[in-house]
Amino acid sequence: MDEQVVAENSGGVTSPASQSQASQAKSSKVKITWPFYVLFAFVAGLVGAILAWGFLSESLAALGIPDPGPVTTAGLPFLRAVGWIVAALSVGSFMATTFFISPREIKRSAEDGATPATYLNRSYLSVDGLIAARTGSFAAICFGLVALVMIPLVMSDLSGQPFTDALKPQNIAVAFEQIALAKAWAWVAGFAFITGIAGLFCRSWMSQPLLFAGAIVMTVPLGLEGHSAAGGDHDYGTNSLLWHLVLMLLWVGGLMALIAHARRIGPNTDIAVKRYSIVATYAVIGMAISGIVNALLRMDFSDLFTTTYGLLVLAKAIGVVVVGMFGLAHRTLTIPKLEKNPKDSALFTRVAIVEVIAMAAVTGIAISMGRTPPPTPELQDLSVMALEMGYSLEKEPTLFNVFTMWRFDLMLGTIGILLVAFYICGLVGLRRQAKKWNHLRTFWWMLGCATLVVTVSSGIGMNMPATFSMHMVAHMLLSMVIPVFLVLGAPLTLIMEATSPGEAGRPGLHEWAAVLTDNPLLKFIMHPAVNTIQFIIIFYALYLTPLYDIMVSEHAGHLIMNFVFVISGYLYYWEMIGPDPKPEERTHVSRLAWLTFSMPFHLFFGVYLMQLQVILAEDFYSKLNLPWDVDLAYDQLVGGGIAWASGSFPLIIVFGYLFRGWFREERIVEKKYEAQAEATGYADAEEYNKMLARMNEGHDLHGDYYQETFEPKDPGPADSGPKA
Template sequence: MFGPAVLIVVAIAATVAALAYGGGATPQLIQDPGPIARWGLPIAKLVVNLSAAGMIGALVLAVWALTPKKREFDVALDVAAASAAVFTVASAATGLLTFLVVTGVELSLGDTFGAQLGQFLTTIELGQAWLTTTLVGAAVTVLCFAVRNHTALVFVAVLAVFALVPMAQQGHSAGTAGHSAAITSLGLHLVFAAVWLGGLLTIVLLRNELDGARLPVVLARYSTVALICFIVVAVSGYANAALRIGTWDQLGTPYGVLVIVKLLALLALGGFGAIQRRYLIGRMSRAAAAGKADRPASRISEFWILVVAELAFMGIASGVAAALARTATPVAEQPGVIAQTPAEILTGEPLPPWPDLYRYFTEWNLDLLWILGCGFGIFFYLAGVWRLRRRGDKWPIYRSVLWVSGMLLLAYITNGGVNAYEQYLFSAHMAAHMVLTMAVPVLLVPGAPVTLAARAIRARKDGSRGGREWILLAVHSKFAGIIANPIVAALLFAGSLWVFYYSPLFRWTMVDHIGHEWMIVHFLITGYLFVQSLIGIDPVPYRLPYPFRLVLLLGTMALHAFFGLAIMSSAGLLLADWYGAMGWGTDALVDQQMGGGLAWSIGEIPTVALAITVAVQWSRSDQKESKRHDRHADRTGDAELEAYNARLAAIAEHDRQG
């Protein structure tokens, strides 16, 4: 327990020092809540962050690195349950302290105070966020005790991550001009920092369960996750700091100095991770494999010393982060300039330049989630190809080219000019929809990522599940068998158009950044499933014969075209109080009809490409079948043909005798 104690003590000390330096606990001139609330709120948030790390990190480590048949698995879930319980209590305390700080009301046991607190938690967005966080934490606590199934724990981990979403939607991000970018960067920062810190903390608490030979194995798996977390935390931290600091000269402010301290702690942690990955884990593994009992013990001692130092720097980073949430930013949280156009009032963002055609290729609205997602998608795919080639296996070059092209197109649609204008113009939104659901999957599906993963990722033999095991389990699950069925995939592809645009889902994706991200994922998945059912290489439970694939393609695209024509001929605006109120001086109905024309026309090129691909695959399938029959005939000396001819001769002879 020495390591966790170091983490907690250093984190609290760093929080207090950073609050004192940055002025985060300075008495307020009006309605000061008192020292208990001023100092207690950041410390309570620190406890929330640390317990969230223990909850999420332990769950991720259990589903990724540990074996359910060993006691290490149960102990990790106990750590997750205990952390979730602390998270629940700390979230409730944070909600109470936030109420005191925001309202300036004195703590009391009276009915009036209870009514005010209840109103804050149920009607005010900030209070609702902390109430939701507390309830989700309580649910995760119960599930960590009740659920021990390896597969079901994935959903528990997802629910635990969801507990951080309300936290990402509040704080400094709520007032900045780059609201969506702030939510994304803060959310990524919270989740991956939790996985990083919580995973290491869980390994420390599992110390007695991991013997000399088992420890390097678990560490190697954690180290891969930690490296990804380091990259995401560093990039998202930079994005957060850039939004709040503004210019380089603001680094001299108290907020800027604290950011520098946090950055130095992060760089130190990166150095610790490099030492651990490049030297200690390898030496521990080699010593354990050689059966040298004394050397593994010495290497393990070196490792635990390094871990304690790493936890100390994590404590510094966590404490400074908690204090930064209460420190005034150089960039004002509330914009000082009143919005000049209805578009700025609706979106909270400054208007992009007038949408001339070339602007779609020069303007950018970066979404860190998809920048990182596409970057990792390209890296891991090429790493898998490289691993295959190292061991002498072949992988068609066209698959790599198509996969990388699809990822680059996805990165452009989610970060380029189309993303910059889709909040303001229905036509831009429809263009993004069509490319996500039609063009991107046509490039990604032939890349056969599941086949590559099954061949390139090493299989595990200790009962745990890594990337290969989880991917194959998902692909061969009953749920995947249902949604990958060609008929179901076609219904999802075409039916979701009507359901999305003629239901409250459309509004949700406009007004809520989480809804916007869901929209991208949904369009991408439904398009991928449909294209996979037609020309996919990866394994699926059932495929239609080639003639029926062409019929399915033509029927589905007819419904798709009918949707576009319905939009083109519509005389009423979809989301009239949004697209019709932007105040750009454009005719919103004409723009909507243009969007319908895009829905009708953009799908033609991918449809032709799919039809040609299905026809080519059909032809190649016939050629392979013919060659197979020829080889069989050569091996058997045309025995089947001779037997057939003999049967015909016997029938003819029987007829003559009759």
């Protein structure tokens, strides 16, 4: 059509230049992408359904359940694979609107004095960003619909009854009550609908990081169930699976979002591809490590070639390697071409589409593994302790031997190591720019990361699920000690110092870090009243309600508690003593007042636990059958004493830190006053002395006002008599 118009405008003769313009116009035409989404989901579902159908008889025999029928046999793996592709599309789309697609640029003026964070806070999504956000929202809603259908499918699959019977209301009620995987899909549906519906109404850039986090959270319940969440070593299995799933979502979803961005002729495609390339590189490495760990927990190396599950693992590994070759092709072929001409994205799009099809096939293989029982290990720990915690404890913890026990925590332990690597990268960036950095901040950060790794991986973390006293030790360290060390490391300041501001209309790491220090949500949370309440309420809500009994009996509960402890403590101490910028800097006197207000609540909490007659989580602790005698009532008393003593000690240190800051603050004000007085020849003091002298003589302003108002006035010369 474009070539015909050019020919008609040129009198029927098409010149080479006109042909070039027509070809360029044709190549720059915006193209739809949704048919490719359907293709990716269909490939994943088809591969998963075919493999699951082929291994059906072996799976049913191993599980000891009847055949639920073709609808469940083919529909469950098909829909589950489709669901993961749709979830990846949602995660990738919101990741793109947050980090890959720049928002609309706000015209900056030199007079308003706004920071980079302020400009980014005010920004709205571009047209391309709005389309990507809408895609992510609809994908999340579709994932929620898939989750609703999966509930009766799971019921049918695990019970062996036909799908039509599983749809009956009374059977769905049984699924919610007795089947953990059905509950997980129900949670998925709730999170997915909240994320998707909220995304339809959000147009600002500030909302996109929250939607990105929501898209990841909606998949987490599935990572906490399945083969990895059952039996021995399920703590390793669950944590490695969570890493694997989240990284897969970033890898697959990010590439789908880039394909759509390129087909929409979105701006700055070269920058988006570079940023995704970094994410994809680390995602592939992390997926490989977490996948190997998870596979080794489920089977021996000899099972890799002799069992169905092992063959599926091998096929998945080969598929990941093949897809990794596509990533290498991007680095050597498509990215250099995009750097020369960001609008020429045809080659990148073609390679990326084939790459996502391969990713979809690998996803289908992974889904079929979920319905294929892993080989039974020759030696397995079937004790109640191992089934509940994932491992067994052999000796009673003491003050010294807790540091000789070791079981590396794949979640917070890995995060601690990654935080060290991140900080070192920032220090290297400062060194390249010949900038100075306070070495004491580096010390605090490294101490915080080391304490985090030791807390969750040593005997403290190992015994945390087994006894209330060790749980309280870990709680105090995670919420009261480690956050203090981390906030004193000033990580956000390090990022902003080590990175340069992005070009106009192209925000980068510098601007994102600035937003983290100044945004409406953080301003609300860091209001002293809100921040104090959120820090205190965790103690009371967790231990004074049935919530603790629920959380302590599940590995998911332990994960959630650990993250909440660290994040809540970090926010609290960031506002109190953190050197990083904050939305509003308050005086040391104000912070001292709020700290003083909060201290009695911490003291009372420990005393309350020591006097509590009801044993928390008694049923769970009793059935662990620890190899040493545990008096649960005395252990809880010890835990209350730990909460009282160790909870107050950090607060006293912070109190001293703030008091010292207050003293220094007063000294600075005093020195400024002295300098100003010397510069003006103590004019203020002389004027003050003169005012006092006038007051003593009765001629100051107040005295004049008194005389003019209340003392009788001179009536003037007397009247000479009545006038005519």
